[in-house]
Amino acid sequence: MKDKPRRDEFKPERSTGFKKKGPRVNEEKEKLKKERKLKTTVYSPHEKSIQKPTYDIKKVISVVKQVKEEEESPVPKVKSSETRLNKFISNAGVCSRREADQLIAEGKIKINGKVVVEMGYKVQSKDRVEYEGKLLKKEKYVYVLLNKPKGFITTTKDPQERKTVMQLVKNACDERIYPVGRLDRNTTGLLLFTNDGEFATKVAHPSSNTQKIYRVELNKPFDEKHEERLRDPKFELEDGSIYLDGLSVNDIDRREIGIELHSGKNRIVRRIFEHFGYQVDVLDRTVLAGLTKKDLPRGKWRYLSEDEMIQLKYLSGLKKKPKKPSRKPKR
Template sequence: MQDHPVTDSFGLLIRLNKYISNAGICARREADKLIAAGHITVNGEVMRTIGTKIPVSAVVMYKGSTLCVEKLRYLLLNKPKGYVTTLRDPEGRKTVLDLISKKYCFERVYPIGRLDYNTTGLLVLTNDGSLAQKLSHPSSNVKKLYHVVLNKAISTEHFKNIQDGLLLEDGIAEVDSLAIVDQDPCQLGISIHMGKNRIVRRIFEHLGYCVDKLDRVGYAHLTKKNIARGQWIFLQDRDILLLKNLVKNTPL
């Protein structure tokens, strides 16, 4: 077992916990726990000392897999209809990763949460494992805003039912706000922080409506402004910081 700091003849050193964090495994504090527990090896040797610095060229392994340090990337995509948000699809359908040009983003990013095959709108992708876990956590309370188009006008009674909270098969579905769009009772804006599977569609289907179109137009403080359908942008530092601050107390 090797417990002393690793040196590098070229002076290119990085703290081991930062290396693990940059690899998208977890936050630095959690990385220190992995190190102390002996779960991390560097060049084949177990490392247990908190604060150890290692060469950037070192081979770091966790659970039998070699970690790869990449530049952390944060993307915002305006998802079109007809794409799945899984990394690959057994049916051979296109995935959102097919929309990310390797010419501009060499790193392999992953979608946070999911949007249905026929659902359009905002999707955040990143290789920051810590942030992805926190944003996906049920207690993160990240608000999502959707534009819903129904097959028929919503009744006053059903509108109030949704506002009050509907009892679905897996519990109460609570919305943060609900409004009619452009004075058209077939179009609604719904804000919700719940992350349950297909929750928006299930709310309306429970009351006998078909959702003809579902578009996520807001995620936390982010909007689709200036992002055409099927296009994506790198998030600005300010937006990344706001996302991190939003979930800084969310457990991993």
């Protein structure tokens, strides 16, 4: 078949109801376009006269944050350098905060040459604090781990002049450090020392749930019935319920036991086994808040590493968990 001849394109006439575009209408449209361009310049790849804008995304984000902070708080925030007087005295290694309150009440503390007896006094960074004529300065924080031997009591001073754990760490530093928590005289194992009062309070407090693992040796085999009762979440002593995080019994003679718990109650491990009629012959703290006795002989001490300090402060709630670096490749 032959192709039919193409007809002329049909062009309908404009209805009389529409108004023809005049020069005035076109001028108004062009004017509007120019105004829009002045307000917002939009990049188009087809317009060669307009260069593609370049942005530093980090700068943009920082500016946005700065503007937002200024809008929310027009008054700039100034980081406070004030410290409570009793805390300042404690940080200087003079005494504990409670003892510092006593010194303040007795009028033994001077600030800038004047006696201060106000308990809530805030020390400024430029203030000169004196005690017994000596200028007090904030000490650097020290953290020491001791593998305590038998026969030493956990205290800073003993009126009966018995051997104390302070004798074992006396050469560790010039700063005044003290034990965090306590171990009985005949209990061996890990014990922390520091002059960081806030850290010591957090770690020793039951709410911090500090992990403790002990190795126990009994005077006779541990009965399976007693083991079953001890594993019961409802197990209680006279001063309340006790929850164990872990319990392991040596099946050979059933005298050696591993026990893990977070409780900070006095003599808790000994009291647990005494409750069932056993005598604890050996009690050794092998793990404390993730710290172990590795390469630390009995009676010796060492400083905590920076990584150990970060971990301990995170576990005690003094520091946020460090974020893991992103694995995404940089563009």
